[in-house]
Amino acid sequence: LAGGQGILWALARKRAAELAPKPKPEPKPEPAPSPDEPASMKASRASLAELECKLPGLPVETQASVRAIMQSANNILGCMATDPRDVDHGARFLKRYLAATHGIVDTHLRFAHDKDISPDVASALARSNDMLARLKVAFAKEHALLLQNDVTDFSADLKTLDTLLKMDGN
Secondary structure (H helix, E strand, C coil), X not given: CHHHHHHHHHHHHHHHHHHCCCCCCCCCXXXXXXXXXXXXXXXXXXXXXXXXXXXXXXXXXXXXXHHHHHHHHHXXXXXXXXXXXXXXXXXXXXXXXXXXXXXXXXXXXXXXXXXXXXXXXXXXXXXXXXXXXXXXXXXXXXXXXXXXXXXXHHHHHHHHHHHHHXXXXX
């Protein structure tokens, strides 16, 4: 009987461990800037830090779009940090479209404190939210484009390795 209780206790502990909440994985840290990082990347990081400071004053819907843009911009910076061929293209994109994002955010912040918003201002704010949604898509597409270059290179490396293995009879 004692052996049977030991088995029951072991099964109960195992079941409790299975039901216990699993720890959430920690978020992946952003790549740390290297000391020899190009000035364009440093400028983009500074721009993102400025956007982060502006977020609390924005409406929730606007915050969500800006956060998504910022995440994609960080992903683009990650591609630029790991593949020097992505630096020029990514830097041009970030310079142009982070500035546009700042413009929209600054306008939202300026109008956010007005109690009486005219219909024209309300319409402009709605259009700017639509533009932020489009920018969010553009940033995600840019990141995907930079990743595609890496995938193409990787596929070429695999094809070369496959050819070498076949030549060696493997």
